[in-house]
Amino acid sequence: MGMSASTIALEPGPRLREPPPLPGALAGPGPNAGAALLHEKFTAFSRTFAVIVACELWSEVARVEGMLRGTRFAVAVLFTAAAAAIAMGRWARPAAAFASALLAVRLACFLPLSANHYYLEVIYAFFLAIPAADPREEDLVLKAVRSTVIVGLIASGIQKAAHGCYFGGEFLCFMLAHDPRFDVLSPLVPAPEVLRLHALEKGIGAGPYRVDSVPLLIVSNLTYVLEVLLPIGLLVPRLRRVALAAAVAFVVAIEVAARELFFGALMINSLLVFSRGGLHRKAMPLLAAFCIYLLAVSLGLLPRWRFS
Amino acid sequence: MAVWPLFQYAASVYWETNPWKFFGWAMYTVPPPQVQMGMGEIHGGQIDWDRRREVPRPLLEEGFRFLDRRTAYGRLHAPDELAGMALAAFPETEGVAIRVRSLVLNRESARLVPRDQVYVYPR
Helix, strand or coil, X not given: CCCCHHHHHHCCCCCCCCCCCCCCCCCCCCHHHHHHHHHHHHHHHHHHXXXXXXXXXXXXXXXXXXXXXXXXXXXXXXXXXXXHHHHHCCCHHHHHHHHHHHHHHHHHHCCCCCCHHHHHHHHHHHHHXXXXXXXXXXXXXXXHXXXXXXXXXXXXXXXXXXXXXXXXXXXXXXXXXXXXXXXXXXXXXCHHXXXXXXXXXXXXXXXCCCCCCHHHHHHHHHHHHHHHHHHHHHHCCCCHHHHHHHHHHHHHHHHHHHCCHHHHHHHHHHHHHHCCCCHHHHHHHHHHHHHHXXXXXXXXXXXXXXXX | CCXXXXXXHHHHHXXXXXXXXXXXXXCCCCCCCEEEEEEEEEECCEEECCCCCCCCHHHHHHHHHHHHHHHHHHHHCCCHHHHHHXXXXXXXXXXXXXXXXXXXXXXXCCCEEEEEXXXXXXX
């Protein structure tokens, strides 16, 4: 009548069994709450990603004339179908794999001029194709996104320092001189210097792209310093909340000049993976609404303004 | 992904590839590259850079395609195809030369300086 030890180990009694998982909203503190929050964050990230990229693709179809417009249109239609599957959570994994392949085709079509965030979108869609029902795999995806953000920010800061055009504000002066998007920096520079920079014509010997302005020097040097320090802050649990708020503000500040707004939305969606509680879920409608607004502007349904 | 930006930086320094491209997280690190191109003809063993002539449309289009690729790939992309088309378009020449000029922001002077590379294609 005696049972072997292995039989006992394989069939735990009622006291050893884990309780069935609770729905996310009902989950209190404990292992289920952690898994529910994880799943909530994963869902928020993946849904927001799907909306951002779908809006961006349709916006490109609306804005770009000529160059491979048919390809852009086909990619937008197919990605929207995949995005709907990702957002609804049905067939999300194969849909993400399909979306990744689709975005890779779009990237290849525009080489060597493909924008950098095309690569990021391929990688994120690939990440989303990994998870199954197991929350640990969703955690792995979120960790991969966090790692990508950390690597991206630090690499960006180090490269700015390595190329050496930020120490004396040379890069910002060049952009202020030749790129109207950077006119937002004008208040930091004495008016005669702004006029001088605007009068410069690109050619041999043009310059000097340097001005006597302490505020511009501070902004210039703070850029690469923050790009290295903020990710370190994101890695330290005690500093994470402050670093996250600062990083989001930093991305917003950059986009005020750069105005690559879909990329900005993509970065903020990635940064929110560092958030705790339900912040990512709460921010999701805001980010989605912002991207839909940008799409409406591209389609001419809403008026364009300075930062759209 | 952590190593790629290092490679991309090295490539932008040694081969002048475009730091703004290829996912190296180096957008907005330097001014967007300005690449220009000039074509000369070889006569009597000398390169004549000043000779002006009407350029056939296919050659002109290939010239623009070359500039796009050169801006991205830097020195990794030589104008061999363009030179082949030019040699075919101008059969009376002894050869052609192509000068590729990149305007880069010099860190010391904060001015734009040229960085030239000349390719010579004798017939």
